[in-house]
Amino acid sequence: MVEQTLPNREKQPLQGREQTRPGRHFVPDVDICEYEHELRLWVDMPGVTERNVAVTLKDGVLVIEGFVDPSLYAGLVPRYTEYNVGNFYRQFSLSENVDESRIGAKMRNGVLELTLPKAEKAMPRRINVAAA
Amino acid sequence: MALSSFEPNPVPTGGLLSLQDALERFLRNPAFSLGVSGYGAYPPVNVFDDGDGLVVIAELPGFEPSDVNVTGQNRTLTITSRRKGESGTGVVGFHRRERALGEFSRSIQLPDEFDLSRAAARYEAGVLKIQVPRRESAKPRQIGIQTA
Numbered sequence: 001m002v003e004q005t006l007p008n009r010e011k012q013p014l015q016g017r018e019q020t021r022p023g024r025h026f027v028p029d030v031d032i033c034e035y036e037h038e039l040r041l042w043v044d045m046p047g048v049t050e051r052n053v054a055v056t057l058k059d060g061v062l063v064i065e066g067f068v069d070p071s072l073y074a075g076l077v078p079r080y081t082e083y084n085v086g087n088f089y090r091q092f093s094l095s096e097n098v099d100e101s102r103i104g105a106k107m108r109n110g111v112l113e114l115t116l117p118k119a120e121k122a123m124p125r126r127i128n129v130a131a132a
Numbered sequence: 133m134a135l136s137s138f139e140p141n142p143v144p145t146g147g148l149l150s151l152q153d154a155l156e157r158f159l160r161n162p163a164f165s166l167g168v169s170g171y172g173a174y175p176p177v178n179v180f181d182d183g184d185g186l187v188v189i190a191e192l193p194g195f196e197p198s199d200v201n202v203t204g205q206n207r208t209l210t211i212t213s214r215r216k217g218e219s220g221t222g223v224v225g226f227h228r229r230e231r232a233l234g235e236f237s238r239s240i241q242l243p244d245e246f247d248l249s250r251a252a253a254r255y256e257a258g259v260l261k262i263q264v265p266r267r268e269s270a271k272p273r274q275i276g277i278q279t280a
Contacts (some may be wrong), residue, residue: 005174005234005235005236006174006175006215006232006233006234006235006236007174007232008172008173008174008175009232010176023149024152025246029230029231029232030228030230030231031218031226031228031229031230031231032226032227032228033223033225033226033227034223034225034226034227035220035222035223035224036222036224037201037222037224039227042162042218042231044193044194044231044258045193045258045260046191046192046193046257046259047191047257047259048257048258049257057239068148070148070151071147072146073151073180074181075182076181076182077180077181077182078154078155078157078158078161078178078179078180078181078189079158079161079164079179079180079181079186080158080160080161080164080166080178080179081155081156081158081159081160081161081178081179082153082160082176082177082178083161083176083178083191084152084156084159085148085151085152085154085155086148086152087148107257109193109194109195109196109197109255109257109258110191110192110193110194110257110258110259111193111194111258113218123167
């Protein structure tokens with residue numbers, strides 16, 4: 001991908017999904033890349049640490065939640081703001097068969113990286129063609 | 133400026149709600165100017181007062197701390213960095229590509245009462261926090277009252 005000057009894209013508020021937790025929720029930006037043996041996802045969730053993230057996979061639906069810690073703002077009085085903060089939520093239906101027991105997740109610099117290994121039956125198989 | 137403060141509630145959700153309301157009230161506050169590079173540039177910034185000075189916070193997920201440069205010159209605070217992409221070998225294809233990659237430079241002007249030569253910056257969990265203390269000469273001073 002050609003490097004560019006980063007555009008200013010406003011955080012996307014979560015819509016059309018009622019949450020039990022009150023307040024604004026945001027939809028994190030995601031990259032999803034398919035590799036030969038796995039899917040990898042990168043999810044931007046600034047302010048979320050590995051202690052405040054939840055990833056679940058059930059019935060082929062992957063749910064990603066990130067929670068921000070409002071206590072980081074204790075004692076701070078706003079003077080001027082350009083963005084709001086809130087918890088992150090996003091879900092995907094996986095079309096690929098994923099080996100749930102081998103899912104890997106790590107959090108670094110506010111980005112969640114997920115590795116979803118393809119299940120054996122979903123792997124492409126080369127079929128040997130014999131000469132007649 | 134009207135007297136207003138954000139008091140975090142001991143109940144976690146209440147704390148987040150009152151924080152969101154406080155941030156909403158000061159959205160693009162016209163009483164506080166950032167100079168020529170105002171709203172619209174990447175990254176968006178929030179500016180707070182912590183009593184000792186200003187605290188500038190920006191969300192910069194996925195940057196390497198060593199790649200984030202913060203400089204102060206006179207009244208101008210400048211943040212520059214570059215976000216690189218992750219890939220590797222064996223890529224079949226991208227299904228989604230929403231995260232922008234590339235470089236940015238944003239400069240904001242702070243009021244003269246803040247001392248950028250004593251500023252400190254910290255990058256944690258994709259959030260950059262820059263503390264800029266108030267000049268000694270700009271701190272409130274008790275004025276003695278003499279009696280006749």
